[in-house]
Amino acid sequence: MSDETKPEASGVPPTDEAVPEAKDSATTSEASAQAEDGQPVVETSAKTAETDAGESSSKTAEAEEKAAELKARQARVAPLYRAFRGKRGINGRVEKTIKGGYEIRIGKARAFCPHSQIDVQRVDDPESWVGTTHLFQITQLRRGGDDVVVSRRAVLEAERREEASAVRATLIDGAVMLGRVSGLAKFGAFVDLGAGVNGLVHITELSHGRINRVDQAVHVGEPVRVKILKLHDDSDRISLSIRQASEDPWASVTETYEVGGVYAGKVLRLADFGAFIELSPGVEALAPASEFPPALAGWKDGLTPGSEQSWRVLKVDTERRRISLTPGGDGAVAPLPELAPGVELNGKVQRIEPFGVFVWLGPGRVGLMPNILTGTPPGTDLERHFPIATEVDVEVVGIDDRGRIRLAKKGAARQTGRNGESDSARRERPRRRAPRAERPPQTPISDSTEGFGSLLADKLKDALG
Incomplete structure (x- = not known):
C-alpha cells in the first residue's frame, strides 16, 4: 500500500475528503447487517444522521472558538510586533515585582523587564516602581508573543545619545559653565555637563590649595563651575578645571589679611618645622614651630588636624604665595617694645x-x-x-x-x-709680646772724624812700629 493511502503513518492528519467515504462504508455495512437480521433499515439510518449532525455542529463550534482565540491573540500581539519591527517605544505599566525583575502590562499582553533595565542607575527600592507607567523598548519577542522582554533603559540611553550630541555641539574650548560631580577617582573628579556628557577634572585642577584626596575638594552630586580646557575630538574626552573657573584667592590676600591682624584658621597638617593653616579656601599659611610659645609638652600640644583657632599674621609674601602666622591668643596682645642694644x-x-x-x-x-x-x-x-x-x-x-x-x-x-668676653677669661688669656721697634739706621762716621776707634788704631800702629 502506498503512502497516500496511509495518512496516519506519515504523521499527516486525514483530509476532509477521506472522512465521508469512511462514514458511507460503515453505514452500508451496518445497514446490510441489520437487513440480514430482519430489522428495519430506515430507523438505523435516521439515528446515524442525527449523530453525524451533532458531531458536525460540535466541530464547527470548536473551529469558531479557535478562530476567535486566534483573532484575539493576533489583536493582542499585533502592537508588539509593530513596535518590535519598527524599533519604536511602547507604553507599559509595571504590575508587580517578580524574580529577577518586573512584570509589565502592555495593553492585554504581558512582558518581562529585568531589574538592570528599568533605569540607567542602580535601583535600591524595586517596589517604588510598581504602578508606574513608562515607555519601553521591546528587545525580545518569541513564541508568538508569549515570550516578551522589554527595557526602559534602552529608551533612556537612546534619548541621552541624542541630547548628548546636541550638548557637545555647543561646547567650545575656554568656555565656563555649570556642571554636577558625577563620580570620583584617585586621579580626579568626573563632572556631568548635561545629558550624560562627562568631563574630567584632574586632581591638580580641583582647587587653588593643596589637597591629598579628591574628596577633600568635591563630593558626588555637588554643583560646580568648570572651565573647558580642551575638547579631545578623537576620543570624545573633555578636560575641565574647577580651579581656573574660580577667582584666585591670592589676588586679594593683601587686602584681606593685614600684618598684625588676628584671623580664624583651620589646622590642615603638622610637620616638624611648623603647622599648615587654611585661612580660607585656597589660602594656606605656615605657622613655624619657632613662633609658638615654649611649652613642656612641645609646640604641637593642643594642635590637631581639623581644629580651628585664632592666628596672628606676621608676614605676607604674595609673590611667593606665603603667609607666616603665630598663635593669636584669646585677647589683644600688648605691643612689643622696640629692640635696641641695652633693652x-x-x-x-x-x-x-x-x-x-x-x-x-x-x-x-x-x-x-x-x-x-x-x-x-x-x-x-x-x-x-x-x-x-x-x-x-x-x-x-x-x-x-x-x-x-x-x-x-x-x-x-x-x-x-x-665682645662678650668675661673678665676671668681676659685674665687667663696669655699675653702677647709687642713687636720690637726697628733701630734707626746708624750714621756712618767719616775718616776725618776723630774718635775712639781711630785713636786705638794709631796706638796699635805705634806699638807694632
Missing part, C-alpha cells in the same frame, strides 16, 4: 643648643643667648640651669643685618666686654 626683656626658654639658649621674646621674636652670655661658668649644664618654658630676664646685646637678635642674661653683659 631689657622677659622671655621664655624655647630650646637649648650646644652653642647657647634660644629665648622666645614674643610673636615673631626669638633671640639667641650664647653660652658665654648666660652668666654661668664654663661647663655648666644649660638644660638643668634653663629648663624649657621657664621665664628668663634678658638684655639685648645687638641685632645684625639679618635681624638676628643676640641676647645676654640680665646682668651678665656687665661682667663681660663689648
Whole structure:
C-alpha cells in the first residue's frame, strides 16, 4: 500500500475528503447487517444522521472558538510586533515585582523587564516602581508573543545619545559653565555637563590649595563651575578645571589679611618645622614651630588636624604665595617694645643648643643667648640651669643685618666686654709680646772724624812700629 493511502503513518492528519467515504462504508455495512437480521433499515439510518449532525455542529463550534482565540491573540500581539519591527517605544505599566525583575502590562499582553533595565542607575527600592507607567523598548519577542522582554533603559540611553550630541555641539574650548560631580577617582573628579556628557577634572585642577584626596575638594552630586580646557575630538574626552573657573584667592590676600591682624584658621597638617593653616579656601599659611610659645609638652600640644583657632599674621609674601602666622591668643596682645642694644626683656626658654639658649621674646621674636652670655661658668649644664618654658630676664646685646637678635642674661653683659668676653677669661688669656721697634739706621762716621776707634788704631800702629 502506498503512502497516500496511509495518512496516519506519515504523521499527516486525514483530509476532509477521506472522512465521508469512511462514514458511507460503515453505514452500508451496518445497514446490510441489520437487513440480514430482519430489522428495519430506515430507523438505523435516521439515528446515524442525527449523530453525524451533532458531531458536525460540535466541530464547527470548536473551529469558531479557535478562530476567535486566534483573532484575539493576533489583536493582542499585533502592537508588539509593530513596535518590535519598527524599533519604536511602547507604553507599559509595571504590575508587580517578580524574580529577577518586573512584570509589565502592555495593553492585554504581558512582558518581562529585568531589574538592570528599568533605569540607567542602580535601583535600591524595586517596589517604588510598581504602578508606574513608562515607555519601553521591546528587545525580545518569541513564541508568538508569549515570550516578551522589554527595557526602559534602552529608551533612556537612546534619548541621552541624542541630547548628548546636541550638548557637545555647543561646547567650545575656554568656555565656563555649570556642571554636577558625577563620580570620583584617585586621579580626579568626573563632572556631568548635561545629558550624560562627562568631563574630567584632574586632581591638580580641583582647587587653588593643596589637597591629598579628591574628596577633600568635591563630593558626588555637588554643583560646580568648570572651565573647558580642551575638547579631545578623537576620543570624545573633555578636560575641565574647577580651579581656573574660580577667582584666585591670592589676588586679594593683601587686602584681606593685614600684618598684625588676628584671623580664624583651620589646622590642615603638622610637620616638624611648623603647622599648615587654611585661612580660607585656597589660602594656606605656615605657622613655624619657632613662633609658638615654649611649652613642656612641645609646640604641637593642643594642635590637631581639623581644629580651628585664632592666628596672628606676621608676614605676607604674595609673590611667593606665603603667609607666616603665630598663635593669636584669646585677647589683644600688648605691643612689643622696640629692640635696641641695652633693652631689657622677659622671655621664655624655647630650646637649648650646644652653642647657647634660644629665648622666645614674643610673636615673631626669638633671640639667641650664647653660652658665654648666660652668666654661668664654663661647663655648666644649660638644660638643668634653663629648663624649657621657664621665664628668663634678658638684655639685648645687638641685632645684625639679618635681624638676628643676640641676647645676654640680665646682668651678665656687665661682667663681660663689648665682645662678650668675661673678665676671668681676659685674665687667663696669655699675653702677647709687642713687636720690637726697628733701630734707626746708624750714621756712618767719616775718616776725618776723630774718635775712639781711630785713636786705638794709631796706638796699635805705634806699638807694632
